[in-house]
Amino acid sequence: MKDLNRLFYPRTIAVVGASDKMFKWGSYIFTNLLAAGFKGEVYPVTVSKDEIYGRRAYKSLTDIPGEVDLVFNTTPAKQAMEVLRSCVAKGVKNVIMITSGFSETGAEGRRLEDEMVAFVREHGINMVGPNTMGIVNTAVSLFATGSLVKPMRGGISIVAQSGNVGNQVMEWAEQQDIGIGKFVGSGNEAVLMCEDYLDYLCDDVDTSVVLMYIEGIDNGRKFMEIARRTTMKKPVIALKAGRTDIGAKAAASHTGAMAGTHATYASALRQSGVILTMAPTEMLTLSAAFDAMPLPKGNRVGVITLGGGWGVITADECEERGLTLPPLPAHVMEKLDSMLPPFWSRGNPIDLVGQPDRALFVESLRLMASSDAFDAIIILGVIGATKFVVRVNQMVKDLGYGDDVNIDDLGKAFRKLQFEFLDYIIELMEQYDKPIYPVALVTSPEDKMLYSKNGGKYKVPVYKTPEEAVFCLAHQYEYSMYLRQRS
């Protein structure tokens, strides 16, 4: 395994080609590093300036006093070799080659890249890229990509063969308060391949879930070996692009005709325990669920709903995805009989028939969470009631009544209740070690997807739809089975 520790946890960084001119990579990376508050030293290296943003600029890497752990190169492809030679002179072991214009551009670029690869290998340098978007490590406030995205710290790490896709996922994560650990855009993968990063993240204590955006893998068997090892430790969620490329093969046999490139990739990933998704949004939603909640130990789901239709939809989704809704145990039935009107559903889903009484939700949830009959619970309603209550009262006001009601206070009070309920969900997850998926009655644009409690072991994602909750639960169940069968 390659030692990538100083690549992700550098103490000192030099940016070759650093600049203060807009729309230059040397400016994006340098500005980003400073603005995000990287904890170590950052040295600009350029011949055209003596100082950038108050930092002394060096003419060459070798002029920098002290060790340099990591170099970003943003100078043109033609100067790459010269920069690499100065890296060797300075004893630099980690280089992020932002520069493009290599194998992705044609024969001359390919030649330059080959020359670079031979040199880098000979001198034992870890090189990211070329043609990479950069890296992120939130643990040390290292934000060095082409965009100024700054997600909060968390356990989800991303390896992307397209920097843009990775950036986009981080943007959404930032908007939804989903914590990110590390990101690396693997670029052309001239030296370090996506499986090398996976290998590193497998043992990285700051990473709890790995996301991968994959376009192609050179050494499929090596990748599988590393993926197998990693998925036994933490979930790996991947999006493989190029589903529709059937890969025109000479079809001498039926088997050959049917084994499209994607079918093989999908099978190989599944065989290694990797969770496959179809879109970047799915990837993030799933990783948040894996990162936030315990895994279900089985496929038996308890559903609590404020209304019948929602419960049926959820039940259908569960059945279609290999989950089941077992009947309610006798003691749960008895208890609810004593609390609910006589016409209640008397089964799973527990239909609270529109009773807005919070105590009913709390009690049903407690009954299901504590029962051995269920491995996971989906609770529809409660969360999101604030908007509903506020709206009703606003309407009354609009009609010219309800002067005694202060909408702001009402909103605040309900939000507080909502947070208390989410706290309760976290407590139950911790107590019974099973996941609970709340689905919001209505969501507001300002609602975050993830709710966490200080010091809590788990977090709660709040889902917009029952199908989103079931989607996550089904994948967590599948992964849980994968682990159980192999350990």
Added chain:
Amino acid sequence: MKELLQNAIRKGQKALSEYDSARVIASAGVPVSKSTLARSRDEAVGFAREMGFPVVLKGCAHTVTHKTEMGMVKLKLKDDAEVAAAYDELTGKGIALDGVLVQEWVESDKREFVIGLTRDPQFGPCVMFGLGGIFTEVLKDVSFRVAPLSELDALEMIDEIRTRKMLDEFRGSPAVEKGALVKALIGIGNLGLEYDEIREIDINPLVIRGSAPLAVDTLVILDAKK
């Protein structure tokens, strides 16, 4: 086995004849229907009698890879006369044959599966399992695994096809022995790992006799570069 494969490649063959394909596939632990290669009409009739009627006759040569389309299969022949006539018809088509394959007629219960092997440039030999028969390529109800397969891999790939219920009790037929399928899938994967000379394999159909899978049509495509 290696010798058989390399000899065929040396002779410029792109595929093995069905007779040789069956031998290679049987060596991997896949049950293959009984067959013998007849080189004369009398031999064909003799083999058919030994085997018991009805039988199937197939023109056998490495060039005959799409037998049905080439009119090279004669099904369910009931007596000496039918076998003799079929032999004459197959050998009279002007296609050079190694001989005529006399094969036992397998009364199948309509359940047909496919097992295959393919080589992926990144992942190497991959095993395929799925719904077989003439609709294989239309319905594409297949799953893949990269070789070598563990028992669990094989079980999971069996369970991955949409029509997996056909492996359970089915219209009066017993459930398919999964253990035999698992052994076959693992065996085919190992063939791919062991012999670079094999580029692709098709076992289609793999029928079910009683509860046991049985390969009734087999094809090994060779890799001329090896």
